[in-house]
Amino acid sequence: MAKASDKAARSSVWLESTAHRRRGGKGQPSGLDRARIVEVTVRLLDAEGLAKFSMRRLAGELDVTAMSVYWYVDTKDDLLELALDEVMGEMRLPDPDADEDWRDQVRALAREYRTLLVRHRWVSALVGVFLNIGPNNLAFSRVVQHVVRRTGLPAKRLTSAISAVFQFVYGYGTLEGHLFARAAAGGMTVDQYFQHSLTTANAAPQDADVIRESQEIMAARGGDTVAEMLERDFEFALELLIAGIEAMVARERGV
Numbered sequence: 001m002a003k004a005s006d007k008a009a010r011s012s013v014w015l016e017s018t019a020h021r022r023r024g025g026k027g028q029p030s031g032l033d034r035a036r037i038v039e040v041t042v043r044l045l046d047a048e049g050l051a052k053f054s055m056r057r058l059a060g061e062l063d064v065t066a067m068s069v070y071w072y073v074d075t076k077d078d079l080l081e082l083a084l085d086e087v088m089g090e091m092r093l094p095d096p097d098a099d100e101d102w103r104d105q106v107r108a109l110a111r112e113y114r115t116l117l118v119r120h121r122w123v124s125a126l127v128g129v130f131l132n133i134g135p136n137n138l139a140f141s142r143v144v145q146h147v148v149r150r151t152g153l154p155a156k157r158l159t160s161a162i163s164a165v166f167q168f169v170y171g172y173g174t175l176e177g178h179l180f181a182r183a184a185a186g187g188m189t190v191d192q193y194f195q196h197s198l199t200t201a202n203a204a205p206q207d208a209d210v211i212r213e214s215q216e217i218m219a220a221r222g223g224d225t226v227a228e229m230l231e232r233d234f235e236f237a238l239e240l241l242i243a244g245i246e247a248m249v250a251r252e253r254g255v
Contacts (some may be wrong), residue, residue, distance in 0.1 A: 012131040014085075032064060034082070035189055041083045042120070049181075050122040055079075061220040077130075084126045085134025091116055093139060096146035103242050105147045109140075110169045117173025121181055124139040124174040159232045161248075165241050172234055179226075190226045 040061050045053055056078055059066040073079045091112040094105040117124055134143075148161050183193035201211050223229035 012133055013073075013081045014131075014133050015176035016074070016078075032062065032068060032072070037069060037072055038082050038086050039064065041079055041243070042086055045083060045122045046120060050080075050125050051223070053080075056189070080126060081130045084123060084130065084132070085136045087116060087120045087123060088134070088140055089136035090119075091136075091140060093143045094147070096143050096150070102115075102147055102150040105150075106165060106242060106245075107238060108142055109147065110165060112130055113140075113166060113169045114173040114234065117170065118177050118180065124170065124177065127170065131176070151245050152253070153245065154252055157248065164244070165238075168237065168241060172237070176230060193228045 007190055037058070041053070041058060044058060048057075055069055056066050058079075062069070064117070069079075091108065093101065095107050096105065144162055145158070148158050148165075149155075151161065153161055157232060164203075179193070180190055183190045186193060186196075188196065193222065198211070198215075205245060218229065221232060223232055
């Protein structure tokens with residue numbers, strides 16, 4: 001049995017020898033491997049969410065005993081870390097060395113990350129919990145760094161630029177995912193949930209002025225559906241950030 005201090009010292013499944021698939025042995029379940037376990041884990045997390053996920057639930061879906069899963073992962077946290085890196089691999093990454101404008105590549109990376117956060121709503125709760133040093137996340141981080149280096153910002157400003165863009169995307173995608181989840185939980189489409197929320201808020205006298213002002217802003221923004229409004233807001237906000245990077249590059253150069 002591992003000591004508490006040993007467990008606390010374990011910072012990532014990717015730093016352990018068990019990060020690779022275990023070899024067969026006596027008592028090992030047949031017809032099961034790590035890739036299959038991670039695949040089903042992702043499917044369960046997508047369908048039921050992080051709060052309902054358990055090793056027992058996973059074992060039931062795999063039709064094995066819970067102990068069988070532990071042939072391939074030591075802990076639930078290890079498995080979640082593996083699942084997180086697995087879905088990070090779904091993003092289509094631009095070639096940072098291609099003859100392409102850095103602005104277009106930043107847009108592409110931001111859109112891919114947003115799509116990931118909305119498709120897999122459990123991801124936002126795990127980002128930052130782990131070191132995120134799996135191969136897919138490192139590939140994403142490497143491309144982001146290479147692309148942002150091409151903006152012309154000095155090295156001391158690169159992490160700030162990366163934070164501005166991708167923490168914005170993280171927040172936007174996380175809230176967007178919450179919106180879709182809340183609508184689904186209520187048995188409504190996102191548009192129905194949006195209208196229901198407006199109707200409920202309009203019924204509160206103390207909110208009347210704020211709601212009226214908000215409706216005027218939303219009317220000016222345009223968009224017939226919530227999806228269209230979300231898309232327009234995201235794209236314009238992203239353009240503001242890119243314009244901000246351009247402005248800071250010019251400022252650093254004294255233009």
